[in-house]
Amino acid sequence: LLAACTRDAPQNFLHPVGPIAKKEDALWRIVFPIAAVIFVLVEGALVFAIFKFRERPGGEPAQFHGNTKLEVILTLIPSLLLAGVGVVTVRSLIDLSHKPTGDVLNVRVIAHQWWWEYRYPDDGVIAANELHIPVGRPVYFTLESQDVIHSFWVPKLGGKQDVVPGRQNHLTLIADRPGEYWGQCAEFCGLSHANMRLRVVAQPADQFAAWVSAQNQPAATPGAGLAAEGAKIFATGSWPKGACSGCHTVNGTTAQGQVGPNLTHFASRARFAGYIYDNNPENVAAWLNNPPERKPGSIMPRLGLSQDEINALVAYLESLK
Amino acid sequence: MSTAAILGKKRRLYERPASPQGVWGWLTTVDHKKIGILYGATALLFFLLGGVEALLIRLQLARPEGKLLLGTGPKAADLYNQLFTTHGVTMIFLVVMPLGAAFFNYMLPLMIGARDVAFPRLNAFSYWVFLSGGLFIYSSWFLGGGPDGGWFGYAPLSRPPFAHGHRMEFYALGLQILGIASIVAAANFIVTILNMRAPGMSLMRMPVFVWMTLVVSFLLLFAMPVIAVALFQLSFDSIFGANFFNARGGGDPILWQHLFWLFGHPEVYILVLPAMGIVSEVLPTFARKPLFGYSAVVFSGIAIGFMGWGVWAHHMFAVGLGPVANSAFAISTMFIAVPTGVKIFNWIGTLVKGQLRLKTPMLFSLGFVAMFIIGGLSGVTHATVPHDLQQTDTYYIVAHFHYVLFGGAMFGLFSGLYYWFPKITGRLMNEKLGKVHFWLTFIGFNLTFGPFHTLGLKGMPRRTYVYPAGMGWDFWNMVSTVGAFIIAVSVVVFIANFMRSRNHGEVAGADPWDGRTLEWTISSPPPEHNFDEIPVVRHRDEFWHRKYAHDRQGKLVPIPAGGSVSTEAHAGAPAHAGGHGIHMPSPSYWPLVAALGFPVLAYSAIFRALPLVFVGAVVLLTGLYGWVLEPVAEPSGGGH
Numbered sequence: 001l002l003a004a005c006t007r008d009a010p011q012n013f014l015h016p017v018g019p020i021a022k023k024e025d026a027l028w029r030i031v032f033p034i035a036a037v038i039f040v041l042v043e044g045a046l047v048f049a050i051f052k053f054r055e056r057p058g059g060e061p062a063q064f065h066g067n068t069k070l071e072v073i074l075t076l077i078p079s080l081l082l083a084g085v086g087v088v089t090v091r092s093l094i095d096l097s098h099k100p101t102g103d104v105l106n107v108r109v110i111a112h113q114w115w116w117e118y119r120y121p122d123d124g125v126i127a128a129n130e131l132h133i134p135v136g137r138p139v140y141f142t143l144e145s146q147d148v149i150h151s152f153w154v155p156k157l158g159g160k161q162d163v164v165p166g167r168q169n170h171l172t173l174i175a176d177r178p179g180e181y182w183g184q185c186a187e188f189c190g191l192s193h194a195n196m197r198l199r200v201v202a203q204p205a206d207q208f209a210a211w212v213s214a215q216n217q218p219a220a221t222p223g224a225g226l227a228a229e230g231a232k233i234f235a236t237g238s239w240p241k242g243a244c245s246g247c248h249t250v251n252g253t254t255a256q257g258q259v260g261p262n263l264t265h266f267a268s269r270a271r272f273a274g275y276i277y278d279n280n281p282e283n284v285a286a287w288l289n290n291p292p293e294r295k296p297g298s299i300m301p302r303l304g305l306s307q308d309e310i311n312a313l314v315a316y317l318e319s320l321k
Numbered sequence: 322m323s324t325a326a327i328l329g330k331k332r333r334l335y336e337r338p339a340s341p342q343g344v345w346g347w348l349t350t351v352d353h354k355k356i357g358i359l360y361g362a363t364a365l366l367f368f369l370l371g372g373v374e375a376l377l378i379r380l381q382l383a384r385p386e387g388k389l390l391l392g393t394g395p396k397a398a399d400l401y402n403q404l405f406t407t408h409g410v411t412m413i414f415l416v417v418m419p420l421g422a423a424f425f426n427y428m429l430p431l432m433i434g435a436r437d438v439a440f441p442r443l444n445a446f447s448y449w450v451f452l453s454g455g456l457f458i459y460s461s462w463f464l465g466g467g468p469d470g471g472w473f474g475y476a477p478l479s480r481p482p483f484a485h486g487h488r489m490e491f492y493a494l495g496l497q498i499l500g501i502a503s504i505v506a507a508a509n510f511i512v513t514i515l516n517m518r519a520p521g522m523s524l525m526r527m528p529v530f531v532w533m534t535l536v537v538s539f540l541l542l543f544a545m546p547v548i549a550v551a552l553f554q555l556s557f558d559s560i561f562g563a564n565f566f567n568a569r570g571g572g573d574p575i576l577w578q579h580l581f582w583l584f585g586h587p588e589v590y591i592l593v594l595p596a597m598g599i600v601s602e603v604l605p606t607f608a609r610k611p612l613f614g615y616s617a618v619v620f621s622g623i624a625i626g627f628m629g630w631g632v633w634a635h636h637m638f639a640v641g642l643g644p645v646a647n648s649a650f651a652i653s654t655m656f657i658a659v660p661t662g663v664k665i666f667n668w669i670g671t672l673v674k675g676q677l678r679l680k681t682p683m684l685f686s687l688g689f690v691a692m693f694i695i696g697g698l699s700g701v702t703h704a705t706v707p708h709d710l711q712q713t714d715t716y717y718i719v720a721h722f723h724y725v726l727f728g729g730a731m732f733g734l735f736s737g738l739y740y741w742f743p744k745i746t747g748r749l750m751n752e753k754l755g756k757v758h759f760w761l762t763f764i765g766f767n768l769t770f771g772p773f774h775t776l777g778l779k780g781m782p783r784r785t786y787v788y789p790a791g792m793g794w795d796f797w798n799m800v801s802t803v804g805a806f807i808i809a810v811s812v813v814v815f816i817a818n819f820m821r822s823r824n825h826g827e828v829a830g831a832d833p834w835d836g837r838t839l840e841w842t843i844s845s846p847p848p849e850h851n852f853d854e855i856p857v858v859r860h861r862d863e864f865w866h867r868k869y870a871h872d873r874q875g876k877l878v879p880i881p882a883g884g885s886v887s888t889e890a891h892a893g894a895p896a897h898a899g900g901h902g903i904h905m906p907s908p909s910y911w912p913l914v915a916a917l918g919f920p921v922l923a924y925s926a927i928f929r930a931l932p933l934v935f936v937g938a939v940v941l942l943t944g945l946y947g948w949v950l951e952p953v954a955e956p957s958g959g960g961h
Contacts, residue, residue, distance in 0.1 A: 008793050009779045009780065009792060009793030009794075010780075010791075010792060010793075011779060011780025011781070011792060012778065012779040012780055012793060013711040013778065013780055014778050014779075021711075023707065024707040024708045024710065024711055025708070025711075027705045027707055027708045028702070028705070028708045028711075031701070031702050031705050031708070032702065035698040035699075035701060035702055038698060039694065039695070039698055042665060042669070042694050043691060043694055045669050046669055046672075046687070046690060046691055046694070047691075049669055049672040049673055049677075050672065050677060050679075050687060053608070053672055053673060053674060053675045053676065053677050054677045054679060055676045055677055055678045055679070056676065059676075059876070060609060060676065060869075060876060060877035061608065061609050061610045061674055061675045061676045061877075062610070062674055062876075063610055063611060063871065063877065064610070064611070064613075064674075065611050065612075065613070065614075065615065066613050066614035066615070066616075066617065066667075066670070067613075067614075067670070070670075071614050071617050071663070071666070071667070074662075074663070074666045075617075075659060075662075075663055078658065078659055078662040079656070079659050082655040082656060082658055082659065082701070083655070085655060085701070085704075085705065086651065086652045086655045086656075086704075088705075089648075089651050089655075089704065089705045089706055089707070090648045090651065090652070092705075092706075092707045093644055093647055093648055093651065093706045093707055094644050094648070096707050097643075097644035113483075147477075147483060148475075148477050148478040148483050149475055149477070149478065149574060151639060151714060153782075155711060155780045158710070158711075159639070159707060159708070159709070159710020159711045160639050160710055160711070160713065160714065161639055161641065161710070162639045162640045162641060164568075164574055164575060164640065164641065165477060165568040165569075165574060166568020166569070166572075166573060166574065167568070167575075167641070169641040170641075182780075184782060185782075186639075186713075186714040186715070186782045187475070187639075187714055188470075188471050188475070188478070188714075188783075188784040189478060190402075190478055190483060191395060191398045191399060191402065192398060193784060193785060194398070194782075194784075194785035194786050194787045194788065195787075276789075292395060293394045293395065294394075296394055296395035296397070296398040296399070297395055297398065
């Protein structure tokens with residue numbers, strides 16, 4: 001059933017998956033029924049009063065000004081209810097604020113307009129938009145922004161945390177089941193805020209370890225043909241268009257740019273460009289033709305590449321498994 | 322007389338206009354009633370603009386991968402960001418606030434038995450500053466684009482290098498101008514309420530609407546300077562390269578959020594308390610019995626005013642303030658729900674055992690109570706911080722504040738419009754069309770904003786111009802768009818009713834609703850001087866007590882001729898019958914002139930045009946000089 005819900009509404013946080021999200025959801029399961037009961041009682045009283053006391057022929061209403069006892073009681077009841085909800089809230093809040101201990105995976109998240117960069121300091125991996133994590137192990141995020149305020153949010157795994165330039169925020173998430181969890185930037189961050197999406201891929205420990213070691217390999221070097229031509233354009237470019245390497249890094253090559261996503265294992269990612277496009281040759285070609293049109297406001301400019309150059313670059317990029 | 326004889330008909334430099342008619346009459350008026358009408362008419366025009374923006378937003382979001390605004394590329398995203406920002410700024414600063422101000426202006430002096438506000442020229446100045454601020458903000462659409470950084474303009478997105486052109490400078494400087502208007506008006510209303518009440522009207526005999534005006538005025542007086550500081554800092558960042566909100570320059574983006582919400586949360590109550598005041602007048606009138614728990618309603622309003630200053634960081638639970646701050650603001654937020662709940666109980670208590678006449682103003686007030694309950698309850702769910710980390714910045718929040726500000730504030734203001742329309746125009750709005758308007762609004766409103774709850778809980782973030790298919794959001798977005806167009810139809814019905822009733826509606830007479838407060842004792846529309854004789858107040862709900870007494874069983878007994886209207890000169894007419902010999906403040910050009918200085922100064926900052934600074938300063942100073950130096954009264958024109 002949960003899986004079905006996940007597929008139907010992948011960001012529905014009323015059906016949480018991870019233990020953090022479930023703890024947060026537990027509060028909702030307390031507050032919502034209380035609110036629902038109050039809603040029915042108060043709206044019921046209002047509607048009842050409207051029907052019961054609507055104008056009828058004969059007589060004027062009694063002129064009374066209040067009822068102190070009743071008013072005091074009706075002030076105390078919500079006060080006590082809210083105090084109760086307050087206690088539960090603060091307890092949950094304190095409980096969730098503890099830094100995880102033990103076997104923790106550290107991930108640095110660097111938010112950019114409009115994509116996510118992930119750095120695994122213990123493993124040396126650098127990834128973009130698609131975040132791989134091991135199942136069952138707490139992931140302790142350190143969140144930094146390269147430009148404006150963003151908000152890192154994976155609803156099925158937990159609430160969001162703003163990413164603020166000039167400070168480091170922290171967030172703990174745990175996935176206790178393998179799966180793909182959807183997320184996106186939740187703080188308005190400019191033109192392509194809607195296109196700043198992400199995906200968390202939670203894998204069993206062995207698969208995660210395999211992913212880490214694959215990501216740690218240097219980039220594939222194409223021998224000859226179209227892909228090799230693309231590698232050359234990528235590294236050196238053609239005047240006046242500049243080289244891809246000015247902005248992008250491909251480990252094991254001369255491309256060491258730091259502006260855009262690290263593309264060493266570009267082809268291993270299911271989607272690209274803020275995780276909005278399926279990673280296939282047609283989409284990559286369309287992207288290279290005009291990035292700011294494909295992802296509004298993209299910092300990567302329209303480079304004026306020829307169709308041949310685009311084909312070569314696509315062949316190279318799709319070889320970066 | 323001798324001076325006039327010497328000068329003959331030669332105009333003096335600072336002469337006051339002589340009872341001008343037509344357009345000049347409006348431009349130079351210092352009559353609180355005319356200024357109230359100007360505020361209301363301007364706000365309703367901005368309401369239409371904000372509504373069109375909302376419809377465009379809903380069209381774009383009707384379906385996944387929406388293409389209705391300029392395709393799918395950067396133009397669509399860009400236009401969408403301008404639309405939602407301008408929609409928010411418009412509805413908050415140019416619709417709900419000035420509609421409240423319209424009723425403050427028009428009704429406040431009438432309800433406290435005064436002939437005008439304390440500072441009539443300041444009142445005119447406040448309106449013209451407001452109008453110039455609103456037009457200044459909208460002029461951005463023709464000068465490089467409307468504001469596009471969200472109505473709360475989070476830095477650093479709202480400053481270079483991330484802001485687009487001058488758009489957020491228009492926002493910062495425009496809100497600054499509007500803030501001047503608000504502060505000036507607030508000071509005026511506070512002095513008016515405290516000093517100009519009719520004899521016998523003690524504070525605890527004031528109508529609740531007057532009380533809420535007082536609370537709102539104090540909130541404005543203290544909240545607008547806070548946003549003024551923040552806006553100056555933002556403008557300095559933008560125009561002079563300061564670093565208040567630039568983390569790399571040693572500034573802090575979170576400072577903006579603290580300042581903005583320290584203003585922003587009292588602002589929420591600035592928006593909704595006037596509506597609560599209106600509802601507290603309308604419910605007793607149409608239930609034909611006194612407000613249940615008057616003092617509780619008054620004191621809960623004051624409590625909300627105070628507590629509203631201690632909850633601002635609940636807008637910032639996801640910012641990373643830490644568990645201690647988040648706990649404190651969670652608790653304060655929980656408890657601000659208590660005075661709100663008290664008001665709801667008292668309103669329902671007012672209905673109990675009444676004789677409810679379900680006229681249009683009453684329907685809108687009842688709609689207010691019904692919708693505000695929903696907005697209040699969803700508000701409490703936001704205070705559960707850990708779950709708010711899921712809710713915040715989703716459509717669940719958008720649902721909440723539309724239930725509070727549209728279901729709440731706008732319903733209350735519509736109630737006031739229908740309620741006081743006959744007092745202002747002398748004619749009643751058409752009841753049948755009014756009911757059609759109410760039900761279309763009520764249904765359209767719930768269809769539009771009800772689904773936002775579901776969309777938010779299903780994880781739809783706000784401020785996104787596009788969303789993919791397959792998220793479970795398609796159906797409710799379509800419902801919402803349909804609802805928005807139902808609201809649009811209801812507005813058309815309202816406009817038709819409004820325009821027609823103004824000249825052709827049923828003649829109302831002085832007291833069409835069997836009202837309870839002083840404004841119903843005078844003719845509709847009221848004479849320029851409001852009251853022939855300043856009334857003496859002996860009761861709360863003074864007019865009701867003049868009309869009705871209790872018999873031995875506590876039943877209401879009409880007092881013969883108790884409801885007669887004072888301007889209809891009766892036997893033994895007072896000295897001022899018909900208004901002769903009552904000195905009213907003379908019209909003046911100078912508030913308008915002075916107000917025009919502000920947008921000029923703001924344009925000079927936008928375009929970095931130093932010469933324009935001097936033009937603006939000269940206009941402003943000329944206005945202020947004229948204001949100070951003009952004679953107290955209009956020229957006698959040869960005496961009378």
